[in-house]
Amino acid sequence: MEEVLIVGAGFAGATTARCLADAGHPVRVIDRRPHLAGNAFDLPDAAGVLIHQYGPHIFHTNSEKVFTWLSRFTAWRDYEHRVLAQVDGQLLPIPINRTTINRLYGLDLDEAGVTAFLEKVREPREPLKTSEDVVLNSVGRDLCDKFFRGYTRKQWGLDLSELSAGVAARIPTRSNDDDRYFTDRFQAMPQDGYTRMFERMLDHPRIRVELGIDFEALRDTAPRRFTVYTGPIDAYFGHRFGPLPYRSLRFEHEHLPATAQVQTVGTVNFPNQHAYTRITEFKHLTGQAHPGTSVVREYPCADGDPYYPIPRPDNEALFKRYEALAEVEPDVHFIGRLAQYRYYNMDQVVAAALSLAERLAGLYPAPSAPSTSDDQDWSAP
CATH class of the missing domain: 3.40.50.720 (NAD(P)-binding Rossmann-like Domain)
Structure with missing residues (x-):
């Protein structure tokens, strides 16, 4: 007892x-x-590439206490995650930044110009009750529809207007060229993988x-x-x-034996095309050297293991x-x-x-x- x-x-x-x-x-x-390791479980696939079985897990935190505690069980590989979104035939940085806006609209704005542009296109909302309120209040309708509405519909099975404000509030908008997905003080991946870290823990x-x-x-x-x-x-x-309602995921893993790299960044989002929401290439995350590469496509679904409240x-x-x-x-x-x-x-x-x-x-x-x-x-x- x-x-x-x-x-x-x-x-x-x-x-x-x-x-x-x-x-x-x-x-x-x-x-x-x-x-x-739960959903952070990783393992070598049949070709020997370290993959995340349940989709990409990118570690980031502003908490020194959390980072120091986990460092008892792993060394770290510095890694700053970057994501591109396929929109209007281009691969553009997400979160939206100066590069995104200039390339999408054929402009040449500086930071002040981007701030002014966003102020012009935004639709002020008060109070911010839904994720649609948050996005329209920040970037306006065109950017909302191009980057957020379709992705949200696939990911959650709901429109932006049906989700609480906190979901969209997780994604910032920037007027500079910072293309990192996260800006936390500590951004790193367990050097030997998550599973090995859990084994030590x-x-x-x-x-x-x-x-x-x-x-x-x-x-x-x-x-x-x-x-x-x-x-x-x-x-x-x-x-x-x-x-309680949860959202689940189906994962489609693929190894490409004759290709060293297929994406320029770790993850590419597909807001408006395909049934999947994103493709992640694991070698970006792990830094592993291998003549081939392995990717995963994520298909959100209503049935299956619970992933997202x-x-x-x-x-x-x-x-x-x-x-x-x-x-x-x-x-x-x-x-x-x-x-x-x-x-x-x-x-x-x-x-x-x-x-x-x-x-x-x-x-x-x-x-x-x-x-x-x-x-x-x-x-x-």
């Missing part, structure tokens, strides 16, 4: 597991999949990992002191109020009903994108898990003392 049960071996589960083990708790980690004498185990098979029988649950919160409660007011209201159940569930703690129904980035999940682990270490005194002073690094700033 002293053992902690952690359901899920992705970022939320693995981070919490390592923190609690470092603090002296014996931990049992289970995952229904046959591998670690869970390599601890107080952690045992069991893969291919469904929580439902043991939820009523497994002895444990408390549970950390990272799966879908509605599934935990048997969909008592109905299922769908941010809409009615979905949030339904989640709140499940959250109320979770708050009174004895000795069960919910963490992660699916358990908290939040569109978290990887670093946000790690930060939330570090905070949860620190709180749990206070709520539940450890039955054994940490073996080394380094065990407490997770709680340092």
Whole structure:
């Protein structure tokens, strides 16, 4: 009964597991999949190219605490992600910047000119309730329709006007030539891949990992002191109020044996053509040298494993009903994108898990003392 049960071996589960083990708790980690790392799982394909099985995962954060903690388990390869969008027969930078606008409209604007251009074409909206409000308020209707509306329809199965404002607010608009997709202080990829990082994270004498185990098979029988649950919160409660809506993805992987590189950047978006939303070429992300190359096309869909909580007011209201159940569930703690129904980035999940682990270490005194002073690094700033 002293053992902690952690359901899920992705970022939320693995981070919490390592923190609690470092603090002296014996931990049992289970995952229904046959591998670690959740959706960040990577592996060499049949040709030996390191790929991300569930689509590209680009690590970026402004949190020194998160970056330092993860650096215990991996060295890093510096990488700044760049994305192009195929619009009107051109490949243009996204997020929209000065280069995007000048090339799309045949202009030669400086930064001040781009700012003035955007001010002229934008459609002021107040308040900003939907993603359509955010985009029209920022870049106006033509850029909205060319870059955002079609992509959103494919990605979410909804129009921009049907999504909460926070979705579109994730993508900035720039008046300079900065073509990086992210501007975070720390941008890097695990040098040996995500899976190897997770293996090191869970390599601890107080952690045992069991893969291919469904929580439902043991939820009523497994002895444990408390549970950390990272799966879908509605599934935990048997969909008592109905299922929470999620968006899923289908991945089409392809290896091109006679081609060293097919794209000039890691990812190309297709807002208005094809059933897929984007193509990612993995060698850009990993820096791997290989005579061939491997890519993945992403096809959003309604059915399949849950990947993205769908941010809409009615979905949030339904989640709140499940959250109320979770708050009174004895000795069960919910963490992660699916358990908290939040569109978290990887670093946000790690930060939330570090905070949860620190709180749990206070709520539940450890039955054994940490073996080394380094065990407490997770709680340092």
